Amino acid sequence: MMGLLYSTLAIFRIELHRILSARMIWLVGLVFFLPSLTFFLRPPPLGPQQSLLLYAFVLYIYYQALLPLAALLYASSTIRDEQDQRTLGYLLLRPTPRWLILVAKFFACALVLTTLSCASITWCHVAYWKLKGATLPAGYHHLPTLGWALALAVAGSFSFLAVFSVISTLFRRALVAGLIYAFFIETVLTWVPAMVARLSCVFYLRSLLLRPPFGDPSLQKRIEEGMNLFEVPSRSTSSISLLLVTLVCIILSSIIFTFREYAAQSES
């Protein structure tokens, strides 16, 4: 049992080293801090409600575009880069179950992605509400507002990483497959009426963003109507859906990784 723990930690460390020593982390970090420029380029709206709307819009850019993109970059590189550098054989030829290799890699990616996204969202919060002096509407406080945004970033990071892990274990060109998925499922479908939108993670993240467990319900209602949103699921439905997507996708990618033959592909 301890042996398994040690080997899992070793894979975690290797993956972390791989991610942190790659140039991609600088690129992702830079892109993650770009939305905060919005607040510096234009003054905050006069009213607290408009200020909240602008803040929510910027957060939505994170969940709709930046998180999936960063998750795709990391999830697709976990296997592909090891195959390209032909180091995957080292991991597969160790007495560690293959599913555990993937899970350890997943958590290393999740750690990096959540750290980056939480840092940039915190910076956004400080920049907008403190440095630029925007005012929060009644019923909203800094700590819960920031806490909710961070919780969604963590939930989004895990669910997107899990979804793209499945894609990366299935396809050699995971980046292309992931981009197609991100465009059609996580962008186009989220605005399609009826049940179709429920196939995307962004739909649930958006629902959670619109319905925090604090604040003014009537304001939330007005925003939903203003955005022409069809049916917004409850917080618990959205949270459980994201959790299930994450778990199912991790299990699925672990199964695929266990039975696929990666070494042969890299040799041939």
Add this chain to the structure above:
Amino acid sequence: MSVSIQLKGLARWYGRVVGLIEADLQFASGVTGILGPNGAGKSTLLNLVTGQIRPSRGSVLIDGQTIWNQPALYGRIGFCPEGDRFYWTMTGLQFVTELTALHGFSRHEAEAKARRCLSKLGMSDSMHRRINTYSKGMRQRTKFAQALAHDPDILVLDEPLTGTDPQGRRLLIDEITTLGESGKTVLVSSHILHEIEAMTDQVVVVHQGRIRASGSVSEIRNLLDHFPMQIRISGDNLRPLAQALLSIEDVVSTELHQNGRQLFVKTRQASSVYRVLPELICSLQIIVEEIEGEDSSLEAVFDYLMAGVSARLRGSLR
């Protein structure tokens, strides 16, 4: 602990390309050389033995257990792959430590094993440097160390001597020989006969995806003695060297190219040329940049071996 590896009707295709076919063999303790030209199927054989790829047909049994997708058995194997496969920004020590920890050792234990192993292979001074600053020979030794650090029963080494300097080569050959003598099952692949010969007398010849022969090196060496090998020498004004080499009994011909800057020597006994070359170069005071056994002629050697004496080999060596 002695371990037996058994190949039963083993075959592997990559789509319509044959990687290996009809392999029935047993490897016992000691060093066994896997000899064959590039693309012969050596790496496929070693990947099958280490359970990295699934057989299309047949099976590989380690002490009676199928190897494919059996992580528990992987702990008994140390694998040194061909080519450069590294986490380049790690130090040598970090690389070997992490890969040893993957065998279930704590980081502390793994590091102690890694240090011991790297020191034994002459890497004491360089183990703290990043791998991307290593020479080819140092990288080979680092790869070898990660295969060895967890003290496996089976060692599978794919072209471990490629790119090593003479000192590193000697070190690795001695280490491999010692491991074989200590009762470990060691499989070493190479496309150079005298490399294998320095480590073991037991050899398996692979060519065009088939196991063509298995037996002692000396018998194959005898067959090769009648086949002219080609050596390429690059340097300045090699004409006197070409003339001097013609006086050696085993040299069939010498050819000068590029205004005497490149010399091709055909010989029935490559070793006899290699033996006298340093002395000749010194006495003639010639500047030599490179000496290389031509790979293309090696392919021809195997074709020669397989075409003409295949039946004889099977009869005498199997």
